Amino acid sequence: MAADRITGKVDHPPPGVGIYLHIPFCVKKCFYCDFYSVENHSQREDFLDAIVKEIDLFSGLHPRLDANTIFFGGGTPSLLKPSELERILAALRGAFNISESAEFTMECNPGTIDTRYLSDYHSLGVNRISFGVQSFFEDDLRFLERIHGPSEAIRAVDLARGVGFDNLSLDLIYALPGQTHERLLTNLQTALSLNPDHLSAYGLIVEPGTPLFNSVSRGTITPAPDTVEADMYGTVMDLMEAHSYSHYEISNYCKPGFECKHNLKYWNAEDYIGFGPSAHSYFDKERWWNVSSLAGYVAELKSGKIPVSARESLGRTQLLDEFVLLHLRQGVLKKDVIAQKFGIIPDPEFVADLVKSGYCIEDGNILTLTKAGFKVSDEIAETMLARHLQPF
Ligand code: SF4
Incomplete structure (x- = not known):
């Protein structure tokens, strides 16, 4: 992979598609989240059968594509038991030529993991772990309706390092209503003290259809003004630069060589194939996306159909x-x-x-x-x- 002499940025991801798997379960929906996921896990077995079937159906249409990144997102992929992850991986290995050096990311909620899960994930080939920390303040986490506290996030990082993860990312959210610069700095400094290889920092977005959106519409919550968010963004950039992290995408920072290769595929319009409800794919200048309903997804695959909601060819x-x-x-x-x-x-x-x-x-x-x-x-x-x- 070539890196640009001036910017240090990765020019050409290695050949092969990316594979995205959407695990549509959460313990509890967060206040601000508009990703597709459900709190009811009664269709868990059906989902596993369905995603394995979807992978098989895809490989019937496009046998054994080369793949070099795997990304389990959601939802909360870290709710998967290692045996469930193993089953999905077996289907992927039967369908794709996955390179030995593939980047294999698992998004993890600090509230759902323990040493055994992390150790088993690592043994199964997961080599990059991404923790949704969002804030190190208890009241922020309660506001966001996260299921974990600050100490669990710190513990999760320790556990992951302990079982051998040497590519670790943290997610933070800033520009929370009423958040001060001091709190933002504390969040960033606490994150940096954990020595992450990669950090994603996003301004809070008020997404339509979320409880946060409804509260903002009713006037019970006032979002941070744009000027405050822009100032905070400047603070994030300054601090990450001062700690020698490369700012390689608008909201993403990394140590040299720790760019997320999977996300680079999205940002460089490279091919990726998504599996699971609401998953998007982009392949050969065509984009398609799956139904955003677990019941619909399962029903389509039970009847042997590909669960695509719509397609578009990009001109x-x-x-x-x-x-x-x-x-x-x-x-x-x-x-x-x-x-x-x-x-x-x-x-x-x-x-x-x-x-x-x-x-x-x-x-x-x-x-x-x-x-x-x-x-x-x-x-x-x-x-x-x-x-x-x-x-x-
Ligand atoms: S854990 Fe993640 S996917 Fe689930 S509701 Fe919260 S932000 Fe959304």
């Missing part, structure tokens, strides 16, 4: 929009790559304005966003796409 405009947006979210746009793929380049005057305004640095072929540019990367992408691309 040039969509591919270009995604290319610019996703690359700017990674902070880098290469003029020769966009020229080669789409026959266009950013308008030089627009680029000069971005440089003059302090949003980006132009070094020959490469545009690199500054911290100020990262704060408005989506706006830069939208403006560039609307009127500042020209034929090459």
Whole structure:
């Protein structure tokens, strides 16, 4: 894998698709979460049968694709018993050529794991673990309706390191209503004291359909103002930079070489195949997504049907929009790559304005966003796409 000399960013993930598995169970729904998951686990066995069947059906259509990343997300994948994980892995191995060096990530809720689970996951080949910590303050975790406390998150990291995980990521959420800068700094410093290889820090999003959204609509909760969120984002970037983490995507930071290879596939529009209810796939310029209902998913597979809800083929405009947006979210746009793929380049005057305004640095072929540019990367992408691309 080549890394860019200037930015240190990974250029080309190794060949092969990514595999995503959506485990749709949670102990309890969090207040802010709009991912598809259910608290009722009565269809657990049916789900396992269904996901194994879905993998088999896919391999009938696309036999033995090469794969080099596996990502168990959800939901709460760490609710899977090791024997259940083993069963899904056996199906994957029968369907894909999974490379020996594949990155294999498991998202874990600190409230659901113990040493035996972690040790068994590690023995089964999981080599990257991602803990949804969100905050180290008890009252924040109660507000978010997480099932764990701060001490369980710290313990989970210790246990994971103890059983041999040497690629460990933490998730934090900032810009909680009323959160102070001091609390944000405490969260970041506590996370850094645990020496994670990777950290994802997301501003709290008020997603429609969530209890948080309803509370905001009723006026019982006031979200953090955009200006506060932007300031906090600046604080996150400054602190992560001061600790020598690479800012390789708008919300993601890592030690050198610890980029999440699976997520890079999403951000670089590489192929990935998703299994499980609500899972999305992108393969050969086509995107499809599964039904967002466990009962519907199980029923479709019981009757031998692929549980796809809808498909779309991406045309040039969509591919270009995604290319610019996703690359700017990674902070880098290469003029020769966009020229080669789409026959266009950013308008030089627009680029000069971005440089003059302090949003980006132009070094020959490469545009690199500054911290100020990262704060408005989506706006830069939208403006560039609307009127500042020209034929090459
Ligand atoms: S544990 Fe994760 S997936 Fe489940 S409700 Fe909470 S945030 Fe959503």
